[in-house]
Amino acid sequence: MNAPFPASEKPSLRLLLAAPRGFCAGVDRAIEIVERALERFGKPVYVRHEIVHNRYVVDGLKAKGAVFVEELDQVPDGAQVVFSAHGVPKSVPAAATARGLDWLDATCPLVSKVHRQAERQIEAGRHILFIGHEGHPEVIGTMGQVPAGSITLVETVADVAGLDFPAGTPLAFLTQTTLSVDDTAEIVAALQARFPQIVAPKAEDICYATSNRQAAVKAIAPQCQLVLVIGAPNSSNSLRLVEVAERCGARAYLVQRATEIDPAWFDGVETMGLTAGASAPETLVNEVVDRIAQLRDVTVEQVVSAEENMVFKLPRQLLD
Known part of the structure; x- marks a missing residue:
């Protein structure tokens, strides 16, 4: 597709590239x-x-x-x-x-860790309040680790007010790994205020990659008029990145490929941000940058807020 401006007349655009981004x-x-x-x-x-x-x-x-x-x-x-x-x-x-x-x-493995925590809480005689999004595969999987009736899904602070457990009921909470860090903190605070004896996980259930990618967006979005997040509409962690950018005052859009970009989004934009959800490959980031460069005279700056070096072992059946 031809650029809407001759190369010499393309408006300039500062592009802040969030890091870490993409695959976890x-x-x-x-x-x-x-x-x-x-x-x-x-x-x-x-x-x-x-x-x-x-x-x-x-x-x-x-x-x-x-x-x-x-x-x-x-x-x-x-x-x-x-x-x-x-x-x-x-x-x-x-x-x-x-x-x-x-x-x-x-x-x-970080989801499996939540599964094992759920089993331990049930063995300890506690009812689990699980913070997550109904219908998400991770939520279905985690709730399916324990007997029916022993775990209750909590999606919002309002849900906490509607919980009806007798005083003294042994309770614990766990969370989906790909939630909004800020939203989850509010729900946890509401749970702890309502049920002071509720048992928390030993460590944060929201995974390092989710937390890092949200922090990376927070590092760039306040400087941006526009933020693009590369990810799928059914990707929880990608949707949360859009929400984080919007809360920082930027317009934000979720795109799966460069072909979904609307040139009108860039009208009046001098600084934009770009990131990718944890299941989006770097190939798609490069594709989007190339498309933006057709529309604007782009200067790319990578903003690094954390370094990641996590590696997980493969199942033993695949090890030589």
Whole structure:
């Protein structure tokens, strides 16, 4: 597509590139699990649910021989199946084993840590209040770790006011790993005010990558009139980045690819920010920067607010 201005007349634009951004260690691991499974077992390898919430990544794995399904009953007998990074209820691997399927678990280790905490709280006789978004795969997976009726979902501060537990009921809270840090802090404060004896997790459940990416947006958004977040509409951590930017006073949009960018967004914009959710590859960041450079005379500045060096081990079935 031709630029709307001759090269010499394109308005200038300062682009602040948030860092860290994009892939986290859990996403890297999940993608590598599928790729290694394809190499080791041959295609097709079935994946229950999107391995991570990014269409570009999913399409790339499909091209290599991965087949994505929503439910286990769509997986043929004798096939190799991978569970997504978001985690699954206990019933899913149990059903896979009962059918004699070979399965690999790509659940992010930080999500698995929340699963184990949930089990421990139930063993200790506590009812769990789980802070998260209804219907998100991670929430479904975590709530499926414990018996029905032993965990209650809390989405908002208003939900806390509606909780009805007798005085003295042993309670604990846990959280989804990809929530808004600020919103979650408000809900936790409301829970602790309402139930002073509630047991907190030993460490923050919101993962390092979610916290770091939100902090990185906070570092750039106050200087920006516009912030673009590269991510999928069903990606919780990406949606939270849009919210963080808006709270800092910037207009913010979620885009999956450069083709979704509206040139009108840049009218009157002198400084913009760019980041990517934890399941968006750097390839898409470069694609978006190239598209913006067609529209404006861009000066890119990377703003680093944290360094990340986390690496997670692969499942033992894939280790040589």
